[in-house]
Amino acid sequence: MTGNSHDDCQVLLLGGVSGTGKTTVAAEIGRQFGIPWFQVDDLRLALQCSKVSLPEKTEALYFFADIDEKPRIWQQPPDVLRDALIATGDVLSPALEAIIENHLDQRHPIVIEGDGIMPSLLARPxxxxxxxxxxxxxxxxxxxxxxxxxxxxxxxxxxxxxxxESELRTEAHVKWLFGQWLVDEANRYSLPVLEPRPWETLIHRIMTTCTGMARSTQTPPIVEQPR
Structure with missing residues (x-):
């Protein structure tokens, strides 16, 4: 993943449910290949906290903002919360599109990870x-x-x-619902989906799934449970 050859991967997107190892994996891939990695959460927080002016119909970005001030948020119906996660990703898609375009045009490799990456992002013209x-x-x-x-x-x-505990279980259920939606959407766009476990082989499975990215040397295993 150096971007030196015409068919080499330059931008790797790691999407999926929160808590499946995306951050740990992105950091390790970046370390192995000597390239930067980027958290979609940084983009989301920058937009939320800076209060910059955004186009209309982007209110979904603030659904989970300032969550400490919304003590009843996890008492809402799980499907409503799942749809809010999806809507947040949809709002972030145009900004992610610009980042991806820039790195592809400039041939600057990067790994981008986050639950705000929607499969439909790859269908944007x-x-x-x-x-x-x-x-x-x-x-x-x-x-x-x-x-x-x-x-x-x-x-x-x-x-x-x-x-x-009941709210934590609701959050876990919402993540599960979001994951099932992601599977359906990824299948719709013919994109690969992986189970995060076993943790020890996750990086290797990602690299071999992305044909052309795997190194000739064996990928070191993750020795700790990912963040």
């Missing part, structure tokens, strides 16, 4: 015009076991302190 030679690849990480998502949330100790 400007992306398709630049992705015909496979310089752009995407993989989606989806955990099919809802209990595993919940257990991982407890290990990570993520979430506001006011969330009780």
């Amino acid at each position: 400007a992306i398709q015009r630049r992705a015909h030679d496979r310089r752009l690849r995407a993989v989606f990480l989806v955990e099919s076991d809802e209990q595993a998502l919940f257990s991982h949330m407890l290990v990570r100790s993520r979430g506001p302190s006011w969330m009780d």
